[in-house]
Amino acid sequence: AQSVAQPEDQVNVAEGNPLTVKCTYSVSGNPYLFWYVQYPNRGLQFLLKYITGDNLVKGSYGFEAEFNKSQTSFHLKKPSALVSDSALYFCALIAGNNRKLIWGLGTSLAVNP
Amino acid sequence: EAQVTQNPRYLITVTGKKLTVTCSQNMNHEYMSWYRQDPGLGLRQIYYSMNVEVTDKGDVPEGYKVSRKEKRNFPLILESPSPNQTSLYFCASSQGFGQPQHFGDGTRLSIL
Numbered sequence: 001a002q003s004v005a006q007p008e009d010q011v012n013v014a015e016g017n018p019l020t021v022k023c024t025y026s027v028s029g030n031p032y033l034f035w036y037v038q039y040p041n042r043g044l045q046f047l048l049k050y051i052t053g054d055n056l057v058k059g060s061y062g063f064e065a066e067f068n069k070s071q072t073s074f075h076l077k078k079p080s081a082l083v084s085d086s087a088l089y090f091c092a093l094i095a096g097n098n099r100k101l102i103w104g105l106g107t108s109l110a111v112n113p
Numbered sequence: 114e115a116q117v118t119q120n121p122r123y124l125i126t127v128t129g130k131k132l133t134v135t136c137s138q139n140m141n142h143e144y145m146s147w148y149r150q151d152p153g154l155g156l157r158q159i160y161y162s163m164n165v166e167v168t169d170k171g172d173v174p175e176g177y178k179v180s181r182k183e184k185r186n187f188p189l190i191l192e193s194p195s196p197n198q199t200s201l202y203f204c205a206s207s208q209g210f211g212q213p214q215h216f217g218d219g220t221r222l223s224i225l
Contacts, residue, residue, distance in 0.1 A: 043205070104155065105154070
């Protein structure tokens with residue numbers, strides 16, 4: 001069965017430090033993977049996606065994610081966190097020919113000044 | 114400005130009183146979708162539409178109806194709302210399935 005897991009409900013990081021928000025997946029076939037961010041009282045915003053090609057994907061606001069097929073992971077990263085990055089982050093998966101978008105439960109990122 | 118607009122943003126109503134949440138997008142997107150967001154449950158898809166007059170059930174369609182008579186509009190209808198439909202609702206659109214989605218800012222429904 002297809003699934004997406006975000007193993008951490010909350011991540012805390014100091015401003016200026018690198019941040020990582022984890023996502024792992026289970027799928028038969030090739031995955032399409034997405035990251036979205038939700039700021040308070042707002043809808044989700046698209047950050048980046050992986051479909052094929054280079055395993056390192058660059059997205060909006062300085063974020064990037066690395067697709068790792070052997071570890072079935074798609075972790076979101078940023079070299080230097082900002083307080084304004086504090087938000088809820090969602091990983092999502094489309095699995096092969098399955099026309100269904102599967103969402104992780106979200107990870108709350110808190111960047112402390 | 115490209116956007117998805119939902120109305121109302123907030124609504125408190127009572128059990129059984131029919132309500133409609135409107136959703137409109139100005140990007141000529143073919144794919145539209147409704148989600149509800151609940152604590153601990155993440156995002157769950159209610160209904161989606163691949164194009165005009167084409168709609169299909171998502172994961173939690175019970176108690177909801179939708180229609181897609183025009184490309185830009187995708188209203189969500191609760192014919193007889195119940196308290197378990199108290200939630201935060203999002204409409205989203207994209208050029209096609211699998212493309213990045215644009216989300217509205219949400220509608221917070223409270224059903225007493």
